[in-house]
Amino acid sequence: MLVGAVTLAIIILGLSVVVNTVLFTENVGTGEARVEAPAIEEFSFEAQKSARSLMLRLNAADRTDTLPEVNTRISDQITTYSDAAARSYASSGTVFVDIAYNESLDEGTRIVQGTDRKFTYPDGGSNVSDWDPVNQGLASRNPADLGWMILNVDLRNTSGDQATLQITSEAGENLEYQFNRSGGGNGPELRVDVSGSAVSDPDPVACGSVSGRVLLDLRTGEAFSSDCTFDGINEIDGPYERIRITNGDNLAGQYDIIVNENDSSSEVIGYDDGSGPKAWDRDCTSGDRGPCISPVVWQGQIDLTYRSTDVNFATVRNITVYDP
């Protein structure tokens, strides 16, 4: 009996050690790391989204900026955003976050007409109505991916006669947009008629104006200020060889085109002013009323840091600003 009692006591003590070990492991094991995983994921996602949004905004902040000035502006603003995010996280607990801009990995070109005028190319004292804002037709120039194409049409100075904008891809597909003001030139809408190899001859649409303006995103095929939609440039796959404007004197307003080629020695963004393809050389200056070019960051790199009492997370992320 005594031997049995001693054996039973040893078994009881052994079981208590096993049970306690299980309970202890369950409670202090990886619990904290599991809890912080969604927080790190959320921080990484939101920080990248915010950095992209800032780069997108700052690329268009001042068209007279040089590339180093654009990079400095982005770096400063991301630092400011990082400080704000750090304050927000610090208010919720002992978490430190930091977002820092490293450098631009890939540059692009913004072809911009920032003041209202006809969609023509100024050639000395005259204006060329049939010209190419993007023409990569020569062998030394690469077809360009298109990241942005917004038209801000001044309806009051747009004609009832048609102006045409044609996009041709490297593969030879094309889309043609014909624009004219409704009502024979006195109507309240911009008429958009799309044709080309990638679409099956859809009916023209009429896009309403707000205060005489019609804002169109040609990539997605939608108007910001009205419900009109049409086939966007995304209907044909890039990269693109050529964007051609015909009868540009029938259309007035502003435009913004961003491509992933630039005027560095290794890349060339070409155009054609009616006298044959050549490299873009009209850098934007203050007061410039015609189309001109300015550099943008197409892809940038940021450092992300998330540090708490249990987790130390640091990573580098490449941010593609424009989704071609």
Add this chain to the structure above:
Amino acid sequence: MRRQPDSDDRGQAFTLEGIISAVIVLTALLYALQAVVITPTTGGTVDQGVRSELQRQADDILSIAGGDDDGRMSELTRNWSQSRRTFYGAVNPNIGFGNQRLPGEFGTLLNETFDSRDRQYNVVMRYLPKNASKGIQQTAIAARGTPSDSSVTATYRVTLYDNMTLTSPTAGSAELWQYDTCPTVNGDDCPDSESYQSGYYPVPNAVDGAVYNVVEIRVIVW
């Protein structure tokens, strides 16, 4: 001459052995009971498994509602009715939507996940103050009561920009920086309110440059 043990002596020996055995077993049991780890669940007041489940569900809801590029969580923070001084469709400024369903997919997810299982939750919008020394400020999106000790908290942050506009159907085209952050003109709460331009929106322009504020959506479930 030694006396042979009789049956009485054997009985006493067995009794003594039984008592000693019992003492040994009871001592082992007592030690085992005393040595049990005290965990948060030992008292039965908090169920760690349920809390983990609630935490995961709340995190998932915020990830689903916020983890896209069309900015639905950002729209929620700007779904503001100036005339009612609370969110558009909400009950009142104190409780926000209260027990009503929140708009959009976020509200549907909260309803299907927590309301249908008789769980309570608060949703709060916390944002940076214009003056850093004032500490974080907050506005109720949906206040449903005082959280219990066993509540769990999940958060999601969105960045607002200067050129954004309010998203409620009654909002105009004014950008966020044009709104006044005091509910009344030169009221007692806001003696430094200089102008009242486009109406009241509580989130201030707390960051220099293109960023307007970093807003935290906080879900507290119990």
